[in-house]
Amino acid sequence: EPEVTQTPSHQVTQMGQEVILRCVPISNHLYFYWYRQILGQKVEFLVSFYNNEISEKSEIFDDQFSVERPDGSNFTLKIRSTKLEDSAMYFCASSEALRGITYEQYFGPGTRLTVT
Amino acid sequence: AQTVTQSQPEMSVQEAETVTLSCTYDTSESDYYLFWYKQPPSRQMILVIRQEAYKQQNATENRFSVNFQKAAKSFSLKISDSQLGDAAMYFCAQDYGQNFVFGPGTRLSVLP
Numbered sequence: 001e002p003e004v005t006q007t008p009s010h011q012v013t014q015m016g017q018e019v020i021l022r023c024v025p026i027s028n029h030l031y032f033y034w035y036r037q038i039l040g041q042k043v044e045f046l047v048s049f050y051n052n053e054i055s056e057k058s059e060i061f062d063d064q065f066s067v068e069r070p071d072g073s074n075f076t077l078k079i080r081s082t083k084l085e086d087s088a089m090y091f092c093a094s095s096e097a098l099r100g101i102t103y104e105q106y107f108g109p110g111t112r113l114t115v116t
Numbered sequence: 117a118q119t120v121t122q123s124q125p126e127m128s129v130q131e132a133e134t135v136t137l138s139c140t141y142d143t144s145e146s147d148y149y150l151f152w153y154k155q156p157p158s159r160q161m162i163l164v165i166r167q168e169a170y171k172q173q174n175a176t177e178n179r180f181s182v183n184f185q186k187a188a189k190s191f192s193l194k195i196s197d198s199q200l201g202d203a204a205m206y207f208c209a210q211d212y213g214q215n216f217v218f219g220p221g222t223r224l225s226v227l228p
Contacts, residue, residue, distance in 0.1 A: 033215060043161070043207060045215035056214045089159060098214060103149055105216060107161035 004108035023092030120219035128225040139208030
């Protein structure tokens with residue numbers, strides 16, 4: 001069964017450093033998403049991406065964040081200058097469409113980001 | 117803003133018994149989707165069940181079923197014949213635009 005993959009599984013970085021989290025969505029999917037989950041809290045939407053541009057973003061997704069689909073398979077989330085409060089689990093997701101009987105977002109296993 | 121509420125932070129159930137997890141949501145949309153996702157200790161989010169709001173019939177997937185009350189904006193998950201592998205965090209979610217709004221989750225423990 002196709003699945004979303006994410007690398008690395010765990011990233012430790014120092015405050016102020018740039019990090020890039022990588023995701024490979026399911027190959028025939030068109031919509032891509034990033035969510036984050038601070039430990040013990042709910043999953044929060046960051047950004048959605050379609051047709052090579054951001055289609056929606058939340059208040060969390062400020063100028064320190066950016067997303068890119070550098071080639072036909074990868075989807076990346078960059079945090080330019082990490083802060084302690086960026087420590088969280090980051091989930092990538094993808095979906096084939098936005099409606100329909102099979103509509104769901106498929107989630108990757110997550111990248112745990114620890115900022116020290 | 118869309119909100120999804122899960123009023124039970126923790127629940128427990130005996131193996132083989134039935135448990136119901138509650139979820140309420142707030143939306144002005146008439147056509148939307150509701151989801152229950154399971155997050156086991158491995159942390160990966162796995163879809164349990166999906167409900168389309170325009171369908172009156174409650175969705176079922178094997179041991180999992182929902183009680184969807186559109187007027188009350190309620191979407192509860194019933195797990196029958198609970199198994200040890202059902203132990204996880206369960207998140208209720210609603211689609212909102214191109215993203216999902218998640219509830220705070222219910223941690224389900226299954227007692228042998």
